[in-house]
Amino acid sequence: MPRISLTPPRTPLMRLGAWYSRRKYGKVLDPGQAYGHNARVLFAYVRLEQRAAKWNALDAGLKHLAVMAAAARINCSWCLDFGYWEGRELGLAAHKIERVPQWREAREVFTEVELLVMEYAEAMTETEPAVTDELAAELIGRLGEAAFVELTAMVALENMRSRANRAFGLTSQGFAQACTVPADR
Structure with a gap:
């Protein structure tokens, strides 16, 4: 409610x-x-x-995984529900989007850079951010500085969204159920 x-x-x-x-x-x-x-x-x-929405230095799929990982860390059911729908609209595989909340247990589903991006999103989302110099350097090396800045800004934006939605008491609005899940599972 x-x-x-x-x-x-x-x-x-x-x-x-x-x-x-x-x-x-x-x-x-x-x-x-x-x-x-x-x-x-x-x-x-x-x-x-x-x-x-116009930022484009970071790959859209990586950006989406970062947003979903931050939403999952905050446990925003509205954000995860909408994020599933949004990921499908981006053309991301359903089996990948569904595993974001448990990405550490499903490492085989993701690429190395996707795992780093989700680790960064989680570390940044901690109440006291837990980003390490090593993690930041690894991402800058793989993504470049412009994409790293965009990644950081997107995770910060998702923290604002998820925390506001949780504070408002918003829950799933039925987007995931409205998605058609193709046979690529």
């Missing part, structure tokens, strides 16, 4: 956001409804998401 009403004032911004959300995702996203109680916060958040 959400801790905040998911029926914010029906402002022009909220009506536009609901229309866009239904068009793009098939339903109105609960986080948007929660943020809708404060138009300035909602507007700033949407702008941040729009700009972050």
